[in-house]
Amino acid sequence: MKELRRNMRLVGMLVVVMFLGLGAWFAMTAYTQGSIWASDVHNTRLAASNTLRDDITDRDGNLLATTASDGSRQYTQNEQARRALSQTVGDIAGMSGVGVETFFSSQLMDISTSLLDRLSELFSGAEHIGSSIQLTIDGRLQAYVSSQFPRGYSGAVCVINYRTGEILAMVSKPDYDPYDILSRSDAQVEDTAFLNRCLQGRYTPGSVFKIVTLASAIMNDPNVIAQPFSCAGTWEYQGGRIVCAGGSAHGTVDLKTAFKRSCNVTFGKLAYQLGQERLRATAEQFGFNENFKFGDFVVYNSSFPRSISGMSGLVWAGIGQGEVLVTPLHMAMIAGTVANRGMMMKPMLIEKITNSLGVNTAAGQPVAYRQILSESAASKIAEYMYEAVQSGTATRAKIKNYTVCGKTGSAEVSDDKSVETNAWFTGFVYDSAHPYAISVVIEGGGAGARMPSELAAKALKAAIEMVG
Amino acid sequence: MARIQTDRMRRALMRSNTRLLLSAVMLFQALTMVLVAFQSEAVNVQALILAAALPVATALITVIMGRLWPVDRAILILVLFLCSVGIITLSDIARADVTPRTQAIYSLAGVFAMFVGAAFVRRWTQWKKYTPMLMGLCIAALLSPYLPVVGIAKNGARNWVGFRTLSVQPSEFMKPVMILCLAGGFANRPRFVKCIPTIAFAAACCGILLLQRDLGAVLLYFLTTVFMYYAATSNAFITLSGLGMGAAAAVGAYHVIPLVKTRVELWQNPWTDPTGKGLQLVQALIAIGSGGLFGMGLGLGRPRSIPLYYSDFIFAAIAEEFGLIFAIGLMAVYVLIIMRGLIVAFNARTSFHSLSSFGLVIILGLQTMLIVGGNTKLLPLTGVTLPLVCYGGSSLVSTFFSMGVLLGISSMNAEDEARDIEQLEIREAL
Numbered sequence: 098m099k100e101l102r103r104n105m106r107l108v109g110m111l112v113v114v115m116f117l118g119l120g121a122w123f124a125m126t127a128y129t130q131g132s133i134w135a136s137d138v139h140n141t142r143l144a145a146s147n148t149l150r151d152d153i154t155d156r157d158g159n160l161l162a163t164t165a166s167d168g169s170r171q172y173t174q175n176e177q178a179r180r181a182l183s184q185t186v187g188d189i190a191g192m193s194g195v196g197v198e199t200f201f202s203s204q205l206m207d208i209s210t211s212l213l214d215r216l217s218e219l220f221s222g223a224e225h226i227g228s229s230i231q232l233t234i235d236g237r238l239q240a241y242v243s244s245q246f247p248r249g250y251s252g253a254v255c256v257i258n259y260r261t262g263e264i265l266a267m268v269s270k271p272d273y274d275p276y277d278i279l280s281r282s283d284a285q286v287e288d289t290a291f292l293n294r295c296l297q298g299r300y301t302p303g304s305v306f307k308i309v310t311l312a313s314a315i316m317n318d319p320n321v322i323a324q325p326f327s328c329a330g331t332w333e334y335q336g337g338r339i340v341c342a343g344g345s346a347h348g349t350v351d352l353k354t355a356f357k358r359s360c361n362v363t364f365g366k367l368a369y370q371l372g373q374e375r376l377r378a379t380a381e382q383f384g385f386n387e388n389f390k391f392g393d394f395v396v397y398n399s400s401f402p403r404s405i406s407g408m409s410g411l412v413w414a415g416i417g418q419g420e421v422l423v424t425p426l427h428m429a430m431i432a433g434t435v436a437n438r439g440m441m442m443k444p445m446l447i448e449k450i451t452n453s454l455g456v457n458t459a460a461g462q463p464v465a466y467r468q469i470l471s472e473s474a475a476s477k478i479a480e481y482m483y484e485a486v487q488s489g490t491a492t493r494a495k496i497k498n499y500t501v502c503g504k505t506g507s508a509e510v511s512d513d514k515s516v517e518t519n520a521w522f523t524g525f526v527y528d529s530a531h532p533y534a535i536s537v538v539i540e541g542g543g544a545g546a547r548m549p550s551e552l553a554a555k556a557l558k559a560a561i562e563m564v565g
Numbered sequence: 566m567a568r569i570q571t572d573r574m575r576r577a578l579m580r581s582n583t584r585l586l587l588s589a590v591m592l593f594q595a596l597t598m599v600l601v602a603f604q605s606e607a608v609n610v611q612a613l614i615l616a617a618a619l620p621v622a623t624a625l626i627t628v629i630m631g632r633l634w635p636v637d638r639a640i641l642i643l644v645l646f647l648c649s650v651g652i653i654t655l656s657d658i659a660r661a662d663v664t665p666r667t668q669a670i671y672s673l674a675g676v677f678a679m680f681v682g683a684a685f686v687r688r689w690t691q692w693k694k695y696t697p698m699l700m701g702l703c704i705a706a707l708l709s710p711y712l713p714v715v716g717i718a719k720n721g722a723r724n725w726v727g728f729r730t731l732s733v734q735p736s737e738f739m740k741p742v743m744i745l746c747l748a749g750g751f752a753n754r755p756r757f758v759k760c761i762p763t764i765a766f767a768a769a770c771c772g773i774l775l776l777q778r779d780l781g782a783v784l785l786y787f788l789t790t791v792f793m794y795y796a797a798t799s800n801a802f803i804t805l806s807g808l809g810m811g812a813a814a815a816v817g818a819y820h821v822i823p824l825v826k827t828r829v830e831l832w833q834n835p836w837t838d839p840t841g842k843g844l845q846l847v848q849a850l851i852a853i854g855s856g857g858l859f860g861m862g863l864g865l866g867r868p869r870s871i872p873l874y875y876s877d878f879i880f881a882a883i884a885e886e887f888g889l890i891f892a893i894g895l896m897a898v899y900v901l902i903i904m905r906g907l908i909v910a911f912n913a914r915t916s917f918h919s920l921s922s923f924g925l926v927i928i929l930g931l932q933t934m935l936i937v938g939g940n941t942k943l944l945p946l947t948g949v950t951l952p953l954v955c956y957g958g959s960s961l962v963s964t965f966f967s968m969g970v971l972l973g974i975s976s977m978n979a980e981d982e983a984r985d986i987e988q989l990e991i992r993e994a995l
Binding site: 098100101102103104105106108109112113115116117119120122123124126127128130131132133134135136137139140 | 754792795796797799847848850851853854855856857858884889892893896897899900903904907910911916919920923926927930931933934937938941942943
């Protein structure tokens with residue numbers, strides 16, 4: 098019996114200790130994560146709660162989303178603008194998973210774990226008002242760019258300030274009307290309309306990736322700029338061949354000419370000359386294969402193949418084909434890095450967060466992300482990009498009185514030649530008062546020289562006028 | 566003369582003042598039910614009746630049982646408290662077919678079962694002789710869902726028997742029976758060879774339940790057997806190898822039974838499918854988070870958005886309505902019952918009674934941990950009930966019976982102690 102009691106005491110103590118552990122775990126997780134759980138979009142209580150979601154405004158203070166006196170959530174009145182902003186602002190149903198309404202719902206409702214706050218609210222019975230969020234987005238600019246996007250096409254436009262990292266516009270097509278979701282007729286909304294292609298679209302970059310290949314070449318061997326390359330329109334190498342657009346021969350060219358005319362043969366040879374280790378190192382410097390955690394939003398990772406077997410893969414990677422993938426935001430950041438003397442800025446979407454007492458609880462500050470290029474290399478690449486706009490493939494991107502630099506791309510997305518290429522443009526205004534970088538991608542838009550370049554010129558011009 | 570003496574002793578032994586506890590529980594029951602009754606425009610008459618009935622019933626049961634046998638009143642009152650928490654929560658949130666009225670009727674049946682349990686264990690003196698028979702009965706009852714006509718499959722588990730509207734879950738009812746069997750088999754510190762029939766019996770029970778896909782019950786039966794075996798024999802080697810085999814079986818189940826795999830995956834990350842498979846757990850966590858420290862308030866929460874809020878997820882519903890602090894307090898009540906129950910086990914005079922009360926307490930603790938852990942994402946969800954609180958007749962009646970047995974043993978302890986003191990006094994008088 099004595100032994101039995103001892104054993105029972107042991108097991109009993111074990112059970113009690115397990116209970117203590119369970120209680121401690123429960124209390125800890127519920128206390129620390131409770132507000133995160135409660136602010137989840139699937140919480141149906143939020144719609145009925147006395148917690149008011151506060152406003153979302155753009156950089157000029159224009160309301161993008163607000164809660165009306167009857168408790169309903171209101172978005173921009175103009176339908177076109179509302180749609181243009183749909184994925185950026187999001188919706189309270191959380192259909193756009195990366196929208197501010199979803200990503201910042203706990204701030205917008207200011208669900209606090211603080212015991213003191215909760216107690217005071219308990220006793221005062223006051224209506225709980227969340228924090229308001231001001232975005233770096235220019236609502237007018239975004240609506241304008243969206244309206245200028247070629248009709249019937251899908252794609253994305255991303256405009257950023259390359260000196261501060263502020264995102265000024267993120268247009269993603271197709272878009273949706275958040276009111277359609279609120280009225281529960283979401284069957285009318287195309288599924289892919291909920292994607293914010295600027296952040297969630299992983300595209301083959303095609304020739305816009307030549308910026309990275311060029312950067313790698315210049316950084317690794319400054320003499321490469323004087324090296325002559327010969328282009329016969331096609332290049333047969335061991336195990337395959339590469340062709341320039343339209344099969345046109347560029348003759349003997351230097352790197353500058355090859356870049357502005359977007360010569361595939363030259364850049365294929367350049368990639369081969371560099372080797373995959375050096376090219377991958379530069380790409381990874383630029384943020385490929387990196388798990389971006391910018392804090393203000395979620396952006397998918399861009400990727401560069403981690404190992405390339407055979408010459409063919411390397412040659413194609415050098416011109417941004419194959420397994421190379423990039424998001425439009427990242428592409429704009431790459432162009433911005435060139436413009437910003439080789440310094441990549443951390444992108445930001447939140448200007449400031451103001452709580453119900455009017456105190457700013459968070460304010461966006463420009464943060465340098467990484468020095469990627471030397472100043473001389475950056476200015477060399479900028480010069481080449483300037484040439485591409487002046488007399489190369491991107492001439493339609495010109496804006497009067499401003500120095501625009503850019504690069505076009507026509508990314509093949511299928512081996513079937515009848516499928517139209519994705520049309521790219523990425524570039525920037527070289528102007529310290531108007532430091533704007535842009536990336537445009539139009540799915541199935543054909544050559545980058547046409548629609549994206551024109552759209553980029555319009556968007557950059559509008560940015561100069563509207564943002565100032 | 567001696568009779569009066571014993572009565573005095575009895576009362577002296579129950580010196581621990583449970584009156585304060587009883588009053589607090591009665592006050593809690595009355596106040597919460599009044600709150601529920603007046604929460605909407607139309608007065609909830611049913612709740613109002615319960616507001617009077619619950620405290621009165623609690624007091625009556627405590628007094629009557631205390632008069633009949635010198636039971637441990639603290640355990641009794643806490644058991645009644647837990648039961649009333651179930652009724653209150655259901656009065657507050659339940660709708661349609663799951664009503665506090667049915668739960669109250671189940672509770673009455675449960676209280677009856679508790680008296681039966683106490684009376685039964687006090688008379689079960691021939692346990693040595695009858696244990697094999699009881700084992701046979703247990704196996705037969707567990708097999709009964711396979712009978713034609715009365716066998717029923719629900720939620721993918723074939724573990725119900727019933728006729729028309731009345732259906733019961735044998736695996737619930739057999740919990741106390743199985744523990745009495747194990748205690749009978751393991752009593753008096755047998756050698757391993759002598760334990761084999763009992764272990765085979767336990768294995769057979771687990772096997773049957775496994776076939777019925779009543780996985781939560783399998784886990785409970787298994788762990789309780791292992792712990793009781795260890796307590797009875799101190800044989801650490803066999804115990805650890807048993808646990809090892811159990812762990813291996815769990816890994817095997819993960820690969821063989823798709824349900825186990827889904828449960829484990831959902832437990833790891835319910836947010837991958839928040840509107841489909843993960844709905845229950847996600848909604849439970851949201852409910853707990855929404856409740857915060859002090860709860861949304863009775864009737865102000867919306868735990869009905871959790872599927873099965875009244876059974877599998879009643880703990881999350883309580884956490885939302887009453888808040889984190891109350892939910893932790895509720896767990897503390899279980900711990901108090903467990904600790905009082907362990908004291909009953911320590912004081913028992915025979916190893917059979919000691920092991921019985923120990924087993925009943927352990928299974929109660931394990932079951933509570935499994936379901937609370939499942940509700941709070943500490944453990945994968947197993948479909949066991951929150952003892953005494955969650956909606957459902959079988960579990961309620963069975964747990965009441967178990968607690969009745971525990972109380973019966975506690976009354977026997979008290980009588981034995983009184984007798985000891987009497988002996989002592991007589992000796993002193995001489």
